[in-house]
Amino acid sequence: MEIDKAIRESDDRRLKTKYNNAIYVIQRALALYSIEEVAFSFNGGKDSTVLLHLLRAGYFLHRGEQSCSNGSLMDFPIRTIYFESTSAFPEINSFTHDTATTYGLQMDILHSDFKSGLEGLLKDKPIRAIFLGVRIGDPTAVGQEQFSPSSPGWPPFMRVNPILDWSYRDVWAFLLTCEVKYCSLYNQGYTSIGSIHDTVPNALLSISNSSGSKENFKPAYLLSDGRLERAGRVKKVSASASRCFPADENGMDVDSNQNSMLSASIIAVGDEILSGTVEDQLGHLLCKKLHSIGWSVSQAAVVRNDIDSVAEEVERRKSTNDMVFLYGGVGPLLSDVTLAGVAKAFGVRLAPDEEFEEYLRMLIGYQCTGDRNEMAQLPEGITELLHHERLPVPLIKCQNVIIFSATNVSELEKEWDCLIESKDSGGCLVPLKPYSTKHLTTHFSDVEAAQPLSKLCIEFPDLYIGCYRTSRQEPLVVSIKGKDPARVQSAAEALRKKFNPGAFSEIN
Numbered sequence: 001m002e003i004d005k006a007i008r009e010s011d012d013r014r015l016k017t018k019y020n021n022a023i024y025v026i027q028r029a030l031a032l033y034s035i036e037e038v039a040f041s042f043n044g045g046k047d048s049t050v051l052l053h054l055l056r057a058g059y060f061l062h063r064g065e066q067s068c069s070n071g072s073l074m075d076f077p078i079r080t081i082y083f084e085s086t087s088a089f090p091e092i093n094s095f096t097h098d099t100a101t102t103y104g105l106q107m108d109i110l111h112s113d114f115k116s117g118l119e120g121l122l123k124d125k126p127i128r129a130i131f132l133g134v135r136i137g138d139p140t141a142v143g144q145e146q147f148s149p150s151s152p153g154w155p156p157f158m159r160v161n162p163i164l165d166w167s168y169r170d171v172w173a174f175l176l177t178c179e180v181k182y183c184s185l186y187n188q189g190y191t192s193i194g195s196i197h198d199t200v201p202n203a204l205l206s207i208s209n210s211s212g213s214k215e216n217f218k219p220a221y222l223l224s225d226g227r228l229e230r231a232g233r234v235k236k237v238s239a240s241a242s243r244c245f246p247a248d249e250n251g252m253d254v255d256s257n258q259n260s261m262l263s264a265s266i267i268a269v270g271d272e273i274l275s276g277t278v279e280d281q282l283g284h285l286l287c288k289k290l291h292s293i294g295w296s297v298s299q300a301a302v303v304r305n306d307i308d309s310v311a312e313e314v315e316r317r318k319s320t321n322d323m324v325f326l327y328g329g330v331g332p333l334l335s336d337v338t339l340a341g342v343a344k345a346f347g348v349r350l351a352p353d354e355e356f357e358e359y360l361r362m363l364i365g366y367q368c369t370g371d372r373n374e375m376a377q378l379p380e381g382i383t384e385l386l387h388h389e390r391l392p393v394p395l396i397k398c399q400n401v402i403i404f405s406a407t408n409v410s411e412l413e414k415e416w417d418c419l420i421e422s423k424d425s426g427g428c429l430v431p432l433k434p435y436s437t438k439h440l441t442t443h444f445s446d447v448e449a450a451q452p453l454s455k456l457c458i459e460f461p462d463l464y465i466g467c468y469r470t471s472r473q474e475p476l477v478v479s480i481k482g483k484d485p486a487r488v489q490s491a492a493e494a495l496r497k498k499f500n501p502g503a504f505s506e507i508n
Helices: 002-008 013-032 046-063 090-103 114-124 168-178 184-188 226-232 246-250 282-292 307-318 338-346 354-364 409-421 446-459 485-497
Strands: 038-041 079-083 106-110 129-131 147-149 158-160 263-269 296-303 323-327 350-352 377-379 383-386 395-398 401-404 436-442 464-468 476-482 505-507
Touching: 002 013, 002 046, 002 168, 013 046, 013 129, 013 158, 013 168, 038 046, 046 090, 046 168, 079 090, 079 114, 090 184, 106 114, 168 226, 168 354, 226 354, 263 282, 263 307, 282 296, 282 323, 282 409, 296 307, 307 323, 307 338, 338 350, 338 377, 338 395, 338 401, 395 409, 401 409, 436 485, 446 464, 446 476, 446 485, 476 485
Parallel strands: 038 079, 038 129, 079 106, 129 158, 263 296, 263 323, 323 401
Antiparallel strands: 147 158, 350 377, 383 395, 395 401, 436 476, 436 505, 464 476
16 A cells, blocks of 8 residues: 555654554544444545545555555545535635545535534434544644544534644655645645635745746745744734734733732742752742832742642632743653643643644754653643744743743743743733832831831831841841832831931932
């Protein structure tokens, strides 16, 4: 069989692993259901084209080479479902019908929507399982496994997803290695095809043309960055709206927020901090950074490298703070449990994220080539990747929780700056009006200063007034902090009036 032979002769170890796993899923489905009980949803796109040829190979291997020794192109009895739409590209329709003729597909052509079409088809046919070309990262992939029952409200059938964990790179590696035909639109710069109303060639494949003639594009398989596969899908928001300040998307007016109070909590994950082996400097830096943009920090905690410990702390803090920041415990090691803890706090599972895997692949190559790259498992359905050109791997945001991968101050400085600059952050770190702070020192004892300071707090309840000493021998430092510089100045003057002239000196 030409597909199986092409893969076996390939030097691409990753592709072989993906192929073997997909064939296993197909053979398992064919063992559970009869040929009459399975169907294949084909839409002419690259993913379903891959699935078609995997099914051909899987069926061939399922029957056994002796009973199917010729490996005929026409020997494919699995029922094929095609939803023909007036908004589909003509090239997609023609490719689909040509493919059906080439491989002898028993094609049911439906003209209704997917759900209604399936309801009618399943009433007439004994179909119990449908093979789908769904991949992690697709809008419909959330919550799906390789075998997933249909969603509530849909006709009952088993969704079988053999290529669920395949990446963009895997898809094209398969198509090119097996030298099978695919829709011609992919040679014209289209990387992800929807309808004629929402799909254009991917601008990243544009070929510069100084003559001003028709714009040309490189083929889809030359897109080196698979996470930008859907860049050719037309956005439904206007260009002007996309340039607005990110906070507007959350219904927040920037100017009115300048005087708001937003709070954050900081969680460090690391047994090495708790044991005193490593001094935590990142928490101190994050406090300074948050203070510099007008945010307050309600708490900074350190928890063990334990999934439950992380989950409990995140669950406690995410509901009482506007943002929660985590660092430590991110990576492939046994102690790297932060992402699993965050997933548990939100009640979701960890699932492969194709876009994140593409970043890791570009960063570390194929050092992690298992069936699924464990480092690319992210909390499912709640994860956003915050991109920045200076970051080799994007930051991870799960609703109001942001996870830093930094392990030292310089790395955190860089990640923080990129977070502030990122257009993907959705306004989660909208800068507020900065704090105005005055620091005054005195040689009075704590006992002498206590009562006047207590009265000052009563007089200025809207300000933060705190005291500290760097040592018992050093002067007492009084900090007065607030959003209104005039109020801070008034509080400083009121404090001086409570003592003899010159009792307090202002320091920077």
